[in-house]
Amino acid sequence: MTTVDVPSSKAATHCKIGGAVIAPGEARTVEIPVAPTYAHDDLAMSVHVVHGKRAGPALFVCAAIHGDEINGIEIIRRLVKRIDIKKLRGTLLAIPIVNVYGVIAHSRYLPDGRDLNRSFPGSATGSLTGRVAHTFMQEIVAHCTHGIDLHTGGRHRSNFPQIRAELTDPAVRAMTEAFGAPLVINSAVRDGSLRQCATEMGVPVILYESCEALRFDEVHIRAGLKGIINVMRHLGMLRKGRAKTRKKPIFSRQTQWVRAPASGIHRMLVTLGAQVADDQVIGVIADPLGIEETEVRAPRAGVIIGRSNLPLVYAGDALFHIADMHEDAVFEADSFHEELMPSDFQPPEDDPSSAPIAV
Numbered sequence: 065m066t067t068v069d070v071p072s073s074k075a076a077t078h079c080k081i082g083g084a085v086i087a088p089g090e091a092r093t094v095e096i097p098v099a100p101t102y103a104h105d106d107l108a109m110s111v112h113v114v115h116g117k118r119a120g121p122a123l124f125v126c127a128a129i130h131g132d133e134i135n136g137i138e139i140i141r142r143l144v145k146r147i148d149i150k151k152l153r154g155t156l157l158a159i160p161i162v163n164v165y166g167v168i169a170h171s172r173y174l175p176d177g178r179d180l181n182r183s184f185p186g187s188a189t190g191s192l193t194g195r196v197a198h199t200f201m202q203e204i205v206a207h208c209t210h211g212i213d214l215h216t217g218g219r220h221r222s223n224f225p226q227i228r229a230e231l232t233d234p235a236v237r238a239m240t241e242a243f244g245a246p247l248v249i250n251s252a253v254r255d256g257s258l259r260q261c262a263t264e265m266g267v268p269v270i271l272y273e274s275c276e277a278l279r280f281d282e283v284h285i286r287a288g289l290k291g292i293i294n295v296m297r298h299l300g301m302l303r304k305g306r307a308k309t310r311k312k313p314i315f316s317r318q319t320q321w322v323r324a325p326a327s328g329i330h331r332m333l334v335t336l337g338a339q340v341a342d343d344q345v346i347g348v349i350a351d352p353l354g355i356e357e358t359e360v361r362a363p364r365a366g367v368i369i370g371r372s373n374l375p376l377v378y379a380g381d382a383l384f385h386i387a388d389m390h391e392d393a394v395f396e397a398d399s400f401h402e403e404l405m406p407s408d409f410q411p412p413e414d415d416p417s418s419a420p421i422a423v
């Protein structure tokens with residue numbers, strides 16, 4: 065893994081975010097205005113800036129670019145609680161909700177029907193979505209050296225914790241390896257995504273995918289938080305932890321959706337994270353009385369990285385997302401879960417703020 069050059073203990077200078085001037089050693093929430101609603105409510109994107117006394121990298125961590133993908137909001141709440149400004153080198157910009165409109169409406173999109181993650185870099189005079197993209201680029205990305213973007217699967221679809229990154233970029237690859245997610249999908253950047261535009265500006269960004277839209281998942285939240293802390297250590301923003309031999313992630317270069325061969329009621333036979341063989345039966349679709357049944361088979365060997373949780377399907381619906389892996393590789397989804405699952409779900413009475421989310 066390449067290491068990052070961190071300036072020695074140079075003192076930080078003031079930083080300016082959204083018109084606010086933040087002194088070294090200061091943590092503050094800055095409200096960056098976005099277009100108000102037509103009911104005349106002011107809306108703002110809240111950015112929590114933690115500006116360490118010592119100079120270093122500036123990392124943004126953002127969630128809910130897709131307004132129904134909320135797992136990252138909780139990851140960021142825990143991250144902000146966890147960071148001790150006295151131990152921080154550089155600056156953390158935490159943006160739990162980028163698409164404020166979408167979160168209010170439980171919607172992936174903005175009110176103009178556009179997808180924010182296809183609208184970067186946007187423009188100050190463009191569509192509503194383009195303006196939010198532009199504001200984010202100018203007020204956040206332009207002030208940062210690195211970024212982590214948190215996403216989830218869609219509605220009724222969950223994703224196994226994974227990093228999506230363009231691994232040909234050495235800085236992106238190093239952040240990906242540092243994060244330590246069990247699975248890495250080497251994916252080319254999409255046009256108009258934050259990842260593409262930020263990387264083109266020289267700000268390497270990795271994307272963490274986990275969980276399902278409009279849901280929390282304790283293990284996936286823990287994996288995300290741990291990954292971000294690992295990246296901050298790699299960047300020299302936090303002191304390195306005790307050296308543990310980290311398991312190498314499984315790298316996948318190709319993924320494929322398995323579509324329903326028939327309409328009907330779908331019974332899933334494999335869990336998220338399951339390693340499946342070529343042609344294995346992974347689901348059965350039947351009519352409501354179970355008179356006619358159609359098997360769903362894996363078109364290739366690999367790992368189930370995404371799954372539709374809704375048993376009501378039309379022919380052609382995407383049911384399973386399978387990632388290729390090296391034929392000798394063994395994917396240990398169970399040990400990943402065991403490692404991160406809280407041993408005790410009893411909320412600590414003295415500190416409910418740190419209690420795990422019950423399953």
Ligand SMILES: [Zn+2]
Pocket residue numbers: 130133215216
């Ligand atoms: Zn998303």
